Amino acid sequence: xxxxxxxVLGDWHTRPGPLSRTLAxxxxxxxxxxxxxxxxxxxxxxxxxxTLGVSRGTVVAALGALRDDGWLNTRHxxxxxxxxxxxxxxxxxxxxxDQGGARDADLDLTLAVTAAPHEAYLAALARATERSIPLLVxxxxxxxxxxxxxxxxxxxxxxxGLATRxxxxxxxxxxxxxFTLLLDxxxxxxxxxxxxxxxxxxxxxxxxxxxGSRLLPVPVSATHGWDLERLAAVxxxxxxxxxxxxxxxxxxxxxxxxxxxxxxLAALADRNGLLVIADxxxxxxxxxxxxxxxxxLAGTQVIQIGSASKTLWTGLRIGWIRANADLLRQLRxxxxxxxxxxxxxxxxxxxxxxxxxxxxxLCERRNQLRIQRDHLVRLLAGTPWxxxxxxxxxxxxxxxxxxxxxxxxxxxxxxxxxAVTPGPxxxxxxxxxxxxxxxxxxxxxxxxxxxxxxxxxxxxxxxAQDVFSxx
Numbered sequence: 001x002x003x004x005x006x007x008v009l010g011d012w013h014t015r016p017g018p019l020s021r022t023l024a025x026x027x028x029x030x031x032x033x034x035x036x037x038x039x040x041x042x043x044x045x046x047x048x049x050x051t052l053g054v055s056r057g058t059v060v061a062a063l064g065a066l067r068d069d070g071w072l073n074t075r076h077x078x079x080x081x082x083x084x085x086x087x088x089x090x091x092x093x094x095x096x097x098d099q100g101g102a103r104d105a106d107l108d109l110t111l112a113v114t115a116a117p118h119e120a121y122l123a124a125l126a127r128a129t130e131r132s133i134p135l136l137v138x139x140x141x142x143x144x145x146x147x148x149x150x151x152x153x154x155x156x157x158x159x160x161g162l163a164t165r166x167x168x169x170x171x172x173x174x175x176x177x178x179f180t181l182l183l184d185x186x187x188x189x190x191x192x193x194x195x196x197x198x199x200x201x202x203x204x205x206x207x208x209x210x211x212g213s214r215l216l217p218v219p220v221s222a223t224h225g226w227d228l229e230r231l232a233a234v235x236x237x238x239x240x241x242x243x244x245x246x247x248x249x250x251x252x253x254x255x256x257x258x259x260x261x262x263x264x265l266a267a268l269a270d271r272n273g274l275l276v277i278a279d280x281x282x283x284x285x286x287x288x289x290x291x292x293x294x295x296x297l298a299g300t301q302v303i304q305i306g307s308a309s310k311t312l313w314t315g316l317r318i319g320w321i322r323a324n325a326d327l328l329r330q331l332r333x334x335x336x337x338x339x340x341x342x343x344x345x346x347x348x349x350x351x352x353x354x355x356x357x358x359x360x361x362l363c364e365r366r367n368q369l370r371i372q373r374d375h376l377v378r379l380l381a382g383t384p385w386x387x388x389x390x391x392x393x394x395x396x397x398x399x400x401x402x403x404x405x406x407x408x409x410x411x412x413x414x415x416x417x418x419a420v421t422p423g424p425x426x427x428x429x430x431x432x433x434x435x436x437x438x439x440x441x442x443x444x445x446x447x448x449x450x451x452x453x454x455x456x457x458x459x460x461x462x463x464a465q466d467v468f469s470x471x
Contacts, residue, residue: 199436
């Protein structure tokens, strides 16, 4: 056990700095990497000192620092065990976004995602494991989703004003999987274009580009919403087969479609035989007080897709399609469907979290996101950037002004250790929206403060460079 513990920590003693500090850092990294499981009992201080070849004072100092920082739980007479500190488990943002991130940046704000509700998820996992016992005697073959989850989602739609039966729900491994399956089944004539928003969710754009789809962008903005007159003109002129939209707290603008526009879009779709895929992934992230009750974008030509990724956790690969039962029966025979259905255990976890636990989880998550959104707005006061404070979602859509190129700002921010996403990433043509930047507020207030400080420094450095550049 002791020898194994030393091996888990690696070559920590070769790092620069006091041994007690590097030892504590090695333990923290081993916990985060999963090499040292949460709940592991540590050897005694004397045993650790002997095994690691350091003084007992070094071990005492390291364990004291870990204990003070919340990484150890010590009970008199029972020794110490490893745990995660509350500052990691209680946050809404993944810890890696301000610990080096996936892009090797000090601060990674390229992702508008949330961390799992830690305690609730673990409790749901335990209950789901118990409920999975009867499933183990069956084949586990994809069936379109477990009945318990389809029934729960149908009840949620019905409760929010859109009458739905369980046979109108098909479970997938996320909203992008739902979109992929629908495109594969419905977009049979590749010559016919697809209407998308501009800006648009990059994940949807990536799926469409991979299929070689011809895109018809229609503007949407945080201030003015959807340009339905432009959309109608595009539909009449080009006769598209499909349209993709995010009507609830649009990513990235945060725009929210009003009831009249929803009705007008549904009527336009009916008149023209246009299938509309309404992505409702952000619908639950309503930050108004109290939350609104706008109807779903619905109609005979509208298909809803949803996901637990933004509300709960991106790592919970659960999405769904809500459509008429005949279409879903056809989709279940599509060869892609079996590949895009999540494992039964994940569906049971989702059923636990989206059931009785959801109201409390949503209230807590909305409150925290509201605090972080408002904190970011205060940080941006006095900057030349324009934006509309969104009623929901996970990010602000900044207009940087006519003198600042978003790509240049993102590149300069990268030299300061901050990764951000410039506007062209959200453009259907990949080249426009050059004056825009998406800034997620899912991050902690401290991270947001550091990020805006970096952006301000970038602007000052650019201004100074302009002043001193030769003409």
